[in-house]
Amino acid sequence: MDFSTLCVHGCSKRYDTTGSVSVPIFQSATFVHPGVGLSTGFDYSRAQNPTREYLEQTVANLEGGADAIAFSSGMAAITTLMEIFSPGDHIIATDDLYGGSHRLFSHISKKNGLTFDFVDTTDVQNIKKCIRNETRAVFIETPTNPMMHVTDIAAVSKLCRENSLLLVVDNTFLTPYFQRPLQLGADIVVHSGTKYLGGHNDTLAGFIVVSDAALAERLRFLSKTTGACLSPFDSWLLIRGIKTLxxxxxxxxxxxxxxxxxxxxxxxxxxxxxxxxxxxxxxxxxxxxxxxxxxxxxxxxxxxxxxxxxxxxxxxxxxxxxxxxxxxxxxxxxxxxxxxxxxxxxxxxxxxxxxxxxxxxxxxxxxxxxxxxxxxxxxxxxx
Incomplete structure (x- = not known):
């Protein structure tokens, strides 16, 4: 199916029987259990909500991922992602990085025991030189914010696979319309959905998209536990914005x-x-x-x-x-x-x-x- 058609029609799942063309906003914090030990598939909106689920499946389809998780902002998404790492873990990141990501890594993640090297990732050798036993991931932006440097995703992916490292790509600037990092070998894609996916400067949102189902389950546990989920109304705004992406x-x-x-x-x-x-x-x-x-x-x-x-x-x-x-x-x-x-x-x-x-x-x-x-x-x- 063409990308434009995917943008308009999202995912195939429907949540009501009225024939509504627009996805309903399920503005509910909680959901009734039909019986003891039974569930409709939705229990509490921090864990999942039908409007948000529709959005997440749409973004996963656009990126070609196994799953996508929606957050209250792009920084909430990256903050949750950092929770898959443990004190002592080392991450190599693009030096020309969005200021909010640099602030998170330098002031919060370091405080929590993670270490970082910020390097020019346009040269893969710069990444290779920084790999050590504690290295767990490479985090890149391409193009970068604000200098528009471009990193070869496939080349970095090859290096990461050779060293059993996760490759994370911030795809905010190009979106899956112009660039699909998972197809180029990335393990995780992050977005500030506030930007092109929403497209109207009217809401905040963030996404993590992954290619591996086990990693998705781990991240969903973290999302549910830390609680920075996207609201039903904001999810609907993103669904609407993506239609014209x-x-x-x-x-x-x-x-x-x-x-x-x-x-x-x-x-x-x-x-x-x-x-x-x-x-x-x-x-x-x-x-x-x-x-x-x-x-x-x-x-x-x-x-x-x-x-x-x-x-x-x-x-x-x-x-x-x-x-x-x-x-x-x-x-x-x-x-x-x-x-x-x-x-x-x-x-x-x-x-x-x-x-x-x-x-x-x-x-x-x-x-x-x-x-x-x-x-x-x-x-x-x-x-």
Whole structure:
């Protein structure tokens, strides 16, 4: 079945007899037992809820996984994932990592006895050098947030299998529409469902998707026990958002490519980071392992003043955190998403006062380019 059809129709399971086209919101905390020792399959919504189950089966189908588990946020998903590890375990992670993940690993997971090496995973040899007896997993983002570095998932998977390590891939930027890490050898995929899967900047959600049923059962126990489950209403919002995932991403990617090309020609823009540009170091790997380049890009201005001027003058594009919605958002990573990373570390990775991150929405490409033009050079936008 085509991916677009899967997005619209989700999973085949139905939970009511009314013929409702829209999946019902089962806004119930608990469910009646039909008898002693009997269950409808649903007992308490922290453990499972029909609306959430429909969403989870849909996401599992899209990623080609054995199971998917929905959480109250992307960080709740990653926090629960860290519970499969024990004190003393070692994890190798991408160095250019979303600031929230870096904050969790550096301040919470380390406190709980885990150790980390943050390396440039675009070179598999950097990962290989860090493997030791205590290493249990490799955690990568590709493309990374915010520098858009690309890691060869299949190559890292091969290394992980040779060393009996789990491979975790954060697939938030590309979603299963453009990239399916499980098919490339990953064991676990995580998402901030808040972003493209939801697609409308109106709810928080997170997912863990796995290829192994035994690992799924272990994670479901942790999810039920720690309790960061996704509510029925938020599950319904994600179901609705996923229905348009394919068409949204196609349009957003087309616009992002036009903007990336336009920015590349501006004298006040020093560098554009977008995997869809042939000049990008990860372009060939992206073509090999993805079906598209996505709608996220970052760019470096010629000065801090230019960066601030853009943030303060854009009118259609909105200066706000988050990404992946129908509205275009521009972010200042050093003050927002990556503010908690020590300055020296942050700047060594290129996240400085001239770097801006742009999430391209569904507005007309010409309008967005004109908005950027007037913000960079001044003058009234012709929109």
């Amino acid at each position: 394919a068409v949204r991403l196609e349009r957003q990617q087309q616009t992002a490519f036009r903007i990336a090309e336009w920015l590349s020609k501006q004298d006040k823009i020093r560098k554009v980071h977008y995997p869809g540009l042939p000049s990008h170091p990860g372009y060939e790997i992206s073509k090999k392992q993805t079906s598209g380049f996505g709608a996220m890009l970052s760019f470096e201005t010629d000065s801090k003043e230019t960066a601030h001027r853009i943030l303060e003058r854009v009118s259609i594009i909105q200066y706000a955190e988050s990404l992946g919605g129908v509205e275009s958002l521009i972010t200042y990573p050093m003050l927002q998403t990556h503010a908690d990373i020590p300055q020296q570390e942050r700047e060594a990775r290129g996240i400085g006062e001239c770097l801006l991150r742009l999430s391209v929405g569904l507005e007309a490409a010409d309008d967005l380019i004109e908005d950027l033009r007037q913000a960079i050079y001044g003058g009234k936008a012709n929109v």
